[in-house]
Amino acid sequence: MTALPLDLQRGACPALSAPMMTGDGLLARISLIETISPEQLAHICRLALTHGNGMVDISARGNLQVRGLSETSAPHLDADVRAMNLPLREGLAVEVPPLAGMDDSEIADPRPLAEAIRDAARNITGLAPKMAVVVDGVGVLRLSDLLADIRLVAIGKHDWKLLLGGTEQSAYVFNVLRETLVVDTVIDMLKRLAILGNKARGRDLASDLAVNEPTPHTSSSSSGLSRGSASVATVDPSQMLGTSPSMTAGKVAASPFDLFRLSNHRHAVGIGPAFGQAKAEHLIALCGEAARLGIRSLKPALDHSLLFFGTEIAFRALRDFAHDNGFITSVTDPRSHIAACSGSPACNSATIATHEIAAAAAAECADLLDGSFKLHVTGCPKGCAHPQPAALAICGTADRVSLIAQGKAADQPFAFSSFADTNATLRRLADLVGSERRPGENSAACLARIGSDRLAAAATGRS
The missing domain is CATH 3.30.413.10 (Sulfite Reductase Hemoprotein, domain 1)
Known part of the structure; x- marks a missing residue:
């Protein structure tokens, strides 16, 4: 593999208050931790027209991005978005699957752990700009293919596998933890990463701790982090998540471009702009149709998608509208x-x-x-x-x-x-x-x- 020149290496990422310069102006990222309404997304799109060039991205990790801002308009977008009182993510990226807590097939609800890690990490400084923690409850939609520095994967209602670096398939399996030990262990790891410097990532931590991926029948208590090992049961890694879509040969991970049946008689449907980018006017029209159909909430999600929540009848109509207007509505769309x-x-x-x-x-x-x-x-x-x-x-x-x-x-x-x-x-x-x-x-x-x-x-x- 050839090394990239410094100006072509991936490094910092944009934020709402710290936009990044691109070819079409500044780009600001809006990261959400809860659902918003179609009307709120439509308003963000109107702000994209007012302050930017009217192009809106949905990233692979489910973040909104407003393009074409100027040095003058970017602070106004920041202020106007914050005035909306949206559930903005601040600080460390601690991510959960988009259907977390609503999916009956989940092994465990990852949201409480994610929130606890996010809160406990607020005062940790010096981490890499792209540092990411994933907490995956193992439901129908997974974050297996997203890169993460620290990844927690449920293997039981109160047991979590901890992995370092890469995707779920390529990461180092570090330990298996009882839920009561997870937050302290992750915070300790983040502090170690901060000590290593703001370019250190999950794989560097694995190397620093001299961790090797355990083989079957090897006790996880041999890990380098004693805090997480004292009361951890021995687990055969070959039995972990044996039916996970991302780790099972020949199977394809579930796509968000589908109709999902959730708990409490709720449904969700995934719709997305082609290649993750849409004109603000097109998203405004989609949100207007969703509101007309009685859909009250949505969430930007993985794979450049928008998940809408409501009734199955409304979703079938919304999907028809989206398809007719050029959006991706099915996993069969190339x-x-x-x-x-x-x-x-x-x-x-x-x-x-x-x-x-x-x-x-x-x-x-x-x-x-x-x-x-x-x-x-x-x-x-x-x-x-x-x-x-x-x-x-x-x-x-x-x-x-x-x-x-x-x-x-x-x-x-x-x-x-x-x-x-x-x-x-x-x-x-x-x-x-x-x-x-x-x-x-x-x-x-x-x-x-x-x-x-x-x-x-x-x-x-x-x-």
């Missing part, structure tokens, strides 16, 4: 299987119009986009839209496009393409997968089996 950053010209680092490439890929290569992987389309090697490895990635460089298999955007490409030939190249790869796919085999498995050499031959028209 656009839901593409991770694309904002691209050029919205981002200063980007060299390609990612959304144009992604839209063409969704239209022309739907057979390749079967949900078994995320096609990563990135304007530069930072790979902000999909920082973990992808089965296939398209990355803009200074003078061409690189193609990467089974890796991150900055990894060694298997082939290159001219800007103009990008989608034709992708179509050749899709044709190869279509001709080589075995019965019952998905696209991700087929891409891995074909290998880089044959993908390179197809990409360059030599096969």
Whole structure:
């Protein structure tokens, strides 16, 4: 893997009161910890029109982002949003699945632990700007594929597995804790990270504690953090979360673009803008229709989605309206299987119009986009839209496009393409997968089996 230049390394992230400069102006992030009403989201969109360029993002982690702000208008957006008294997240990012506490399939409700960690961490300074803690109760919608420095995963009503760094699948399994020990253990880890410096992340902590992922039948009490080990039962990690969608071979993690039956006869439906970005006017229209149908609450959620809460009858009507107006409403929509950053010209680092490439890929290569992987389309090697490895990635460089298999955007490409030939190249790869796919085999498995050499031959028209 090649190291990125300093100006192309992922570092700080924007906030409401600390926006970040991009190609189309300043970008401010609005992070919520509870639901808001359709009317409130519509008002945020009107503020995006007033203070920004009218483009609104929903990030992969479910944060709202207002684009195109100026040095003058950004403080006004900050003040106007705060005047709305929204449930804003302040300080450390402690995240729970979007259906937490409403999902009968959950092993445990993660919200009390998340709130306790968030409160206890308020006075810890010096952490990395992108530091994230995930508390996952293991329901129908998981945060397994999101990167986290510290991850807690329920394995019983009062027992939590603690992992460090990466996604759930790639993280180091550190310990198994009784619920009464979780908050103190996590706070101790955060303090250790602060001591290591503001560039230290979860994997650095694992290294600092000399932790190795335990093998089956190895007691977790051998961990480096004695505070969490004294009253911890021995657990066979091979039995942990054996049915988790993200960790079970051949299964695809649940998508938010679906209709969900929740506790207390409630329902939720997931709807999202293509590639995580929408014009404010379009979101205002969607929120207006939701309010007209009697829908009272919504939440920005993972995978660039909006989850609306209410009745099943209302949702079917809202989904029809959203579909007719260009929103993603189903996991069968190929656009839901593409991770694309904002691209050029919205981002200063980007060299390609990612959304144009992604839209063409969704239209022309739907057979390749079967949900078994995320096609990563990135304007530069930072790979902000999909920082973990992808089965296939398209990355803009200074003078061409690189193609990467089974890796991150900055990894060694298997082939290159001219800007103009990008989608034709992708179509050749899709044709190869279509001709080589075995019965019952998905696209991700087929891409891995074909290998880089044959993908390179197809990409360059030599096969």
